[in-house]
Amino acid sequence: MFCRLTRSSTGLSPEFMRRLYIAVALPRMMYAAEVWYTPVSRMDDEERLRSLAGITKKLGSIQQIAALKIMDAMRMSLMDVVEIHVGLLPMELMMDKVCHRYVMQLASLPQAHPLHKPLR
Structure with missing residues (x-):
């Protein structure tokens, strides 16, 4: 679908395609990444490292x-x-x-929030 929108004769301009990619495709690819993605520097389990590297590689190919x-x-x-x-x-x-960004959101929760106490 993205290829159709970028045709030089009838497609959108590169500026609008970039906006569309950032507004639509990236949020879908990054959905709940804070749950399933662990930065490579913190992982000890070799199998988990390989599986996340594969996911990152596939998402990178889409990008x-x-x-x-x-x-x-x-x-x-x-x-x-x-x-x-x-x-x-x-x-x-x-x-x-x-x-x-997700960690910063959790760290800046107000004290009245139900998750504030368990996170401290």
Whole structure:
């Protein structure tokens, strides 16, 4: 569907495609990431590390397709460069950002909140 929207003849502009990706696709991919994603530096279990690396890789490939279509670049382009030009973080950093934001939300709960006491 994303490929159809990025056609050069009838598609949306790259700016609107980027907005659409950030507003629709990223929240769906990051849904409940704070529950199932653990940053790689904190994991000891080798099997869990491999499974999360696979998930991160699959989500990264989706982001690569979107970045290539937004920038209208060739498939052989360096993805780091394409992601920088499009203005997207690499998937691992994006997932770390989501988890960090969630931890900050939990840390800043008011004292009247029911979860404040168990989290302290």
